[in-house]
Amino acid sequence: MKILMADWNSFGREDMQEALIACGHRCETFPFDKNSDRSDPKTAESVKAQIRKHTPDRVFSFNYFPQIAVACRDEGVPYVSWIYDSPYVQAYSYTIAFPTNTIYLFDREWVLEFNRNRITNVRYLPMASAPGRIEKLISKAAGAAGRDADICFIGSLYRGSHDFWSRMEPKLDPYTRGYLEALIRAQSDIYGANFIESSLNERAISGMKAALPMDTFSDGVESIEYLYGQYVIDREITARERTDLLSALADKYPLTVYTGSECVIPGALMKKPIDHLEESPLVMNRSKINLNISLRSIKSGMPLRIFEIMGSGGFLMTNYQADLMDCFIPGEDLVYYEDRDDLIDKCGYYLEHEDERREIAENGLRKIKEAHTFEHRVREMFG
């Protein structure tokens, strides 16, 4: 099959291309600007020109783009997309119902939300890893120093002057501030049920609009509660949670944090962000414990980081996400924590029990190789 892939700076694009070829497909690419205006017909026109030039059997992109969906519908070519971001407002574009679309999504709960609304071309597909490439990378870099860590966290702390919450918070009226602070405190302690979006009343919405204007797309069905709930509030809850958990860990154990956020965790070794293709797998492989603290807008799905860590042969310590049960066995392939005290206890335990740690990491990597590589996903999407 000839696959035309929209080329933008996404996660996994190199691994995906390799996997397509390894599975016997042809893969061609065209440059795509992910920030192009979705309402500008010119974008769809340029995608159409690419389709006519390449005459593919399928068009593929990581994440979903209405401009590509329009082009594929007009040209009569199936459009396969694989969403790994959440929140992702473009998933609420009215174009998703086009019969030419097949949309794969990494979060089972979110898929069910679409299916309940009779959008049946949205399907569940967890993310993947490329253990083969990573293995080569690791053997090439053997002996390279400076990457060992006891506990390691790679990711955003959602703290900085550009964050939505930081921009909005100083301008909130007292009612809305009291409202949001209470909601955030309530939700922080509760996992497995997100009530932020359903708990925003009109007064709080208009208070947020006055402080940080946001609006829904005219060609989308997303709600204003979705935008503020997931892009602003869930992110702020995650920011506080990550800071809180990492600070508590740094208090007791050596912790290394790789982040681009303007934020310091007292007691932790703070490092700049690293290249996720070349460098992250090495760090994950050499850390005794790798943390995943999922963004709160992800309902049941496994974030990318989980696959990156396990595919690097790293030991994963994660918060509970229901989709974990689809692919892995907790305690055998990975370990999950239930709350802050549990995280601290379990990190202490696994730092001291090297054999168990290694065995779990090896099991995890084996499971990835058996069922969760990009090639497995290519076969699922393209046969």
Added chain:
Amino acid sequence: MKLLVYRYNSICEPYMIEGFRKLGIETDAVSREMTDKDMLPSQRVRLVTEALERIKPDAVFSINFFPSVAEVCRIYGIPYLAYTVDCPVLELFSDQTGYDTSHIFMFDAAQASLVKSLGCKNAYHLPLAGDPSFATLQPLTGNKAPGKGVSFVGSLYNEKDPYAVIKDRLPGEVQGECDALTIAQTGLREAFFTEKVLSDGAVSSIREASPQLFDDYGGSFKGADRFITAHCFLGFHMAAKERPELINFLSGYFETDIYTNSDTSVLQRNGNLRIHSGVKTLTEMPSVFRDSPINLNLTMLPIQTGLPQRIFDIAASGGFIMTDRREEMETCFEPGAEAECFSSAEELLDKCSYYLSHDDERKRIAKAGFERLKKEHTWEHRASRIIMTVWGKRGSL
């Protein structure tokens, strides 16, 4: 064996007295507070002391917990058996619960473990109960008889909503906090997080704006203000918000009968809604429960795991229970076989539709609930459990 019952006119007192009597236990009563509602603790102490000297009982029993009665029992070294049937009961946070002689039976398991953790050595969980003779009353006639759909008997809480009274006097941030917690908590009924999540600022602002409420409950333990704000202030406000909302929702689909003395102007008038004044607990309510196809129970949110009196009263009347899902439900009535539960308005709607079109199944479940109550959940069972718990372990009755 002889029990002294300290009475204040709780509706449960006659049932428990009868329950003890059936076990062959003699009872005598101190009854002054049934009519004298302004009794001081010192008067209570004097009355109980006199009665103890005169009657020489083996133990003292009361509905709910009186710290002053506990004091007297400690001095005399005789057991004080208290059975709490209300929520909240702030006396449960008094030091007297920790006396060796204080034995406290609570209908909410979460509360029982909390009180135990605060130092009460003899804290037990004991569900409420019902009186199966409820099922034998004559049907109500005329306009008062229930219709063909769902009935709700009880308060809409608007007359008891303290937030409505002081809302405008609270700072904006506190109003926002109260509104947010109310929406979030009524949307997630399984865990009462309000008490923990409340900010100190909100607690003190609410106390300042509503001192009478705090004086009325009068808790003096650490965290009393927070407890009262969560349970008595916001807990009541949440009921005042969610009860009319749920009834308005139901009456959009089914014939809905409301029996209440509350202000019903918050209910949307439509062809389905029938508003009745309140019914008498002993002579009218059981007939409503028995003769309504479906009886709605919506538990007060601060009651964390326990089953409220209404559930047992419905079962005792032979009525069909449709209740919000409760952790303790499964230990008393089997959901789907002896009662029905819902977790969301959608589930309530689905189940009401189903059971209103499946008469036989509904009647079978109501009957099974009634049989279960007769077998395990009468006041006599509770009286027996109390006696066995306190004396069973000492080896002699």
